[in-house]
Amino acid sequence: MEFFEQFAVPNPTPTIYLSMVAIGLTLIAVLAGISYFKKWGYLWREWLTTVDHKRIGIMYLISALLMLFRGGVDALMMRAQTSRAGNELLSSAEYNEIFTTHGVVMIFFMAMAFITALMNFVVPLQIGARDVAYPRLNALSFWLYFMGAMLFNLSFVIGGSPSSGWTSYFPLAGNELSPHIGTNYYMIALQIAGLGTLITGINFIVTIFKMRAPGMKLMKMPLFTWTALITNLLITFAFPVLTVALAMGTMDRLFGTHFFTMDNGGMAMLWANFFWVWGHPEVYILVLPAFGIYSEVISTFSGRNLYGYTSMVVSIVVISTLAFLVWVHHFFTMGQGAFVNSIFSITTMAIAIPTGVKIFNWLFTMWRGKIRLTVPMLYSVGFIPIFTIGGVTGVMLGIASADYQYHNTMFLVAHFHLVIIPGVVFAMLAGMTYWWPKMFGFMLNEKIGKWAFWNIAIGTCLAFFPMFIAGLDGQARRMYTYSEEAGFGIWNLLSFFGGLGLAMGFILIVFNVYYSARYATRDIGDDPWDARTLEWATRTPVPEYNFAVQPVVDSREPYWDAKHEGKTLFKDKISDIHMPNNSGMPFIMCVFFFIFGFGLVFSLWSLVIVSSVGIAVCLFLRSFEQDDGRHIHAEDVQETERKMGGDDR
Amino acid sequence: MKKQWLFSGLLMSFLLFLGGCEPLAVFDPKGPQAALLKDVIMISIWTMLGVVVVVFAMLIYMLVKYRSSKTPADYKPPIIEGNKWVEGLCVGIPVLIIVFLSIVSVQSTYEAESVPEGYKDQEPMVIYASSSNWKWHFSYPEQDIETLNYLYLPKDRPIEFRLYSFDAISSFWIPQLGGQKYAMTGMLTKLNVAASEEGEIWGRNSNFSGEGFAEQTFNVNVVSQQEFDEWVTEVHNTAEPLDEETFNELLEPGHLGQKTFTGTHLSFNPAPEEHTEHQGEEHEDMNEEEMDH
CATH class of the missing domain: 2.60.40.420 (Cupredoxins -  blue copper proteins)
Structure with missing residues (x-):
């Protein structure tokens, strides 16, 4: 019995017990459903073992949306708890767990997965490739991410969630002040998922450098591909820092080392530095692909080429460099003195310059255009004003002295949500809606989509603008309660209503998926938006080999030029296409990773040893496996092309 | 229509934010350091408000003038690669703003870290x-x-x-x-x-x-x-x-x-x-x- 006690949740409430039952029932229902419809074989052959970048992208997308709802429910609970003074909906311990998991889930498992989803699906298509450079590693990335996410979410019902904030500052997160296993979940789940991200980074850098269609010079790449390239470079440089920090944190917690402890020479400030040396570039890892999406969407729906392409590219590169030079602004108040703070204050504010260039270039892209306010475009034009406010408050926060008053307050919370929501979430929703027809062969309903947009846009403003005021009035972040006299009540109540608006918007998006899947026409052609880049030059939905014939490119908007200037994209005859084989190895290996992680969280060493052996065996088998892939024969390709498009090239 | 609500909502929040009924704690200083920080914050708010107004005005202009419903059916948007003067201006003006704010930031940070102005003759x-x-x-x-x-x-x-x-x-x-x-x-x-x-x-x-x-x-x-x-x-x-x-x-x-x-x-x-x-x-x-x- 004692053995099982360690798995109990420390702060059990009826909600948690209900969730346990709900999760259990859902799991049984899903397993039973798959068995009943005899879909195990399909699931294994088509999804669990797939190495197709498009399917991996779709799996990332589904996971990201699930995590969005998990993190969103956390957010609603927080807003409900603080909606009035002295509210007793949640205890302090519960609230602390919830804001911690909200942050972790939204950044690592929602936003990261969402950008990876779109990069996976779109980048190979945009550069005219048949897949990524290392398809099997790509599957490994996804399953590592997925198992990390599942492990982290397991903490809700088994053993209890971490509760020291998504930044997990030591010594608070150390054994001395958080003796509970929650933080182990944080350290280990993020380590596993982070490994997946790092592999993605390397994979996409190689893909973009080596697999572009003939004629696509670097300066002819679509902007989304450019941002994907720079983001993956950032990932490759920044994530190792997180890996090291998490490894040190894990050792502190499990093996009694003293990297970040209060005594024996531990240095808690080191964690803060490590965390933000990774954490600030992470912000740009998320936001750069979003900028790429906006560049594509605004250009398409203004009917114009992107204004200032070169300065756009230069500004991305400048942003990515500055991203590594500003981390201290996350703790101006740590006492490093005026000189150090001044330097980091200037580098921080300097980021506003390249970002401003991008905003103005998007505005000039609309200039003399023909603007169609479709759902993706609505998110893009909604992004500009809200992000501008989020961005200028970022400049305000970058003034070190003033930051002494904003730091750790709701003002900061308002700022980063008003940057991340329009900067990342809007972009992901825009990108999802924009590329949806390519993924699934039908379009999302515009009318429901617009309703969702307005709920989300107004909800965002209502949820976060009042926080500026609460912050300036002295409301610290992460306070689970406040007194009547404090006077924060009204602002928090408004925020709560904003949160409800956001929730409504996301529910509408789910409804839209259901509604459109059921009623939307499948007869949409290959290019339903009248777009400009290569991904629209292939069939809808995209066949597994992407392009029957590799396209040849000589401009920045090859597909637009093919449509309007009669250039030929596909010059060769159809021939046999070489494709990678599916493999169950990534999935199986990641199941071992999951067991490994679970074992580490609870210090169950037998599990750890068994699963480590499993991982090692998988690696060994893979290393000595001979697999030359397979060929799709020219006749089969022609047959598919005839079915999908009518003409055979 | 809804766009107008959105913007008036933004404006309302900003006005509330600037002129709340009771002074917000940060804007109600009881000492020289807090007063200094309040001034810095106000300088940055006004400077940034200028940026916000420019961006909002440009966005509204583009959306009103170049909506597809406002342009003739056969209108074909031109190819415009960019203009080095326009792009230079988009870099130059922000650079000036950031230089200005950097000076404010560095000066005020040194001041905020030291014994307040006017109290330097006393032993703290x-x-x-x-x-x-x-x-x-x-x-x-x-x-x-x-x-x-x-x-x-x-x-x-x-x-x-x-x-x-x-x-x-x-x-x-x-x-x-x-x-x-x-x-x-x-x-x-x-x-x-x-x-x-x-x-x-x-x-x-x-x-x-x-x-x-x-x-x-x-x-x-x-x-x-x-x-x-x-x-x-x-x-x-x-x-x-x-x-x-x-x-x-x-x-x-x-x-x-x-x-x-x-x-x-x-x-x-x-x-x-x-x-x-x-x-x-x-x-x-x-x-x-x-x-x-």
Whole structure:
């Protein structure tokens, strides 16, 4: 019995017990459903073992949306708890767990997965490739991410969630002040998922450098591909820092080392530095692909080429460099003195310059255009004003002295949500809606989509603008309660209503998926938006080999030029296409990773040893496996092309 | 239509934000440092408001003028690669704004870190403020007094808080007197403030430190020098001395309300050393080295 006690949740409430039952029932229902419809074989052959970048992208997308709802429910609970003074909906311990998991889930498992989803699906298509450079590693990335996410979410019902904030500052997160296993979940789940991200980074850098269609010079790449390239470079440089920090944190917690402890020479400030040396570039890892999406969407729906392409590219590169030079602004108040703070204050504010260039270039892209306010475009034009406010408050926060008053307050919370929501979430929703027809062969309903947009846009403003005021009035972040006299009540109540608006918007998006899947026409052609880049030059939905014939490119908007200037994209005859084989190895290996992680969280060493052996065996088998892939024969390709498009090239 | 709601919503929030009915804590300074930071914040708000207005105006212009419904059916948007003058302007003007704000930032940061302007001729009064979950211990070495969760400060006297923590990282913040600074284990940080108005204000730990964090607040009584001296005498006449055993009990996690003692814990449980005894520039250098480790 004692053995099982360690798995109990420390702060059990009826909600948690209900969730346990709900999760259990859902799991049984899903397993039973798959068995009943005899879909195990399909699931294994088509999804669990797939190495197709498009399917991996779709799996990332589904996971990201699930995590969005998990993190969103956390957010609603927080807003409900603080909606009035002295509210007793949640205890302090519960609230602390919830804001911690909200942050972790939204950044690592929602936003990261969402950008990876779109990069996976779109980048190979945009550069005219048949897949990524290392398809099997790509599957490994996804399953590592997925198992990390599942492990982290397991903490809700088994053993209890971490509760020291998504930044997990030591010594608070150390054994001395958080003796509970929650933080182990944080350290280990993020380590596993982070490994997946790092592999993605390397994979996409190689893909973009080596697999572009003939004629696509670097300066002819679509902007989304450019941002994907720079983001993956950032990932490759920044994530190792997180890996090291998490490894040190894990050792502190499990093996009694003293990297970040209060005594024996531990240095808690080191964690803060490590965390933000990774954490600030992470912000740009998320936001750069979003900028790429906006560049594509605004250009398409203004009917114009992107204004200032070169300065756009230069500004991305400048942003990515500055991203590594500003981390201290996350703790101006740590006492490093005026000189150090001044330097980091200037580098921080300097980021506003390249970002401003991008905003103005998007505005000039609309200039003399023909603007169609479709759902993706609505998110893009909604992004500009809200992000501008989020961005200028970022400049305000970058003034070190003033930051002494904003730091750790709701003002900061308002700022980063008003940057991340329009900067990342809007972009992901825009990108999802924009590329949806390519993924699934039908379009999302515009009318429901617009309703969702307005709920989300107004909800965002209502949820976060009042926080500026609460912050300036002295409301610290992460306070689970406040007194009547404090006077924060009204602002928090408004925020709560904003949160409800956001929730409504996301529910509408789910409804839209259901509604459109059921009623939307499948007869949409290959290019339903009248777009400009290569991904629209292939069939809808995209066949597994992407392009029957590799396209040849000589401009920045090859597909637009093919449509309007009669250039030929596909010059060769159809021939046999070489494709990678599916493999169950990534999935199986990641199941071992999951067991490994679970074992580490609870210090169950037998599990750890068994699963480590499993991982090692998988690696060994893979290393000595001979697999030359397979060929799709020219006749089969022609047959598919005839079915999908009518003409055979 | 809805777009207009959105913008008026934004504008409303901004107006509320600028001119709330009761002054917000940060905009209601009771000392020179907080007043300095308020001025800096206002400068940055007005500068940034200019940027916001330009972007909003351009966006509205583009959306109104170039909507597809407003353009002729056969209108074909031109190919425009860019214009080096326009793009230069998009870099140049922001550069000027950032240079201006950088000057403001550097000047005000140096000022906020030092003894406030106009108080430099006085020797600052030293108070050690140390946090333990979830309390503040205030030690007055000069007066030989220690309080829990409340402060008495003499008006018009520069005060140097020396901050450290017994456990989690905490942030010492009295918004109406000045900005915040971290209190950490194993090192001492300093915060210079002064109070220019009498009255009762509040301070808190603003850095999340676990379960009792929300209630880790303290009261600040700003009084005249004379009243302060009376308070010191009164404490010496009435309060119990602080011994090691009592103090260790105080360190246990929890909330204890306000308490007063004679003597300070510094005698048996000294504060961590500063990282350097030197002052001025060398001090800065040392800190930089710390950062590199």
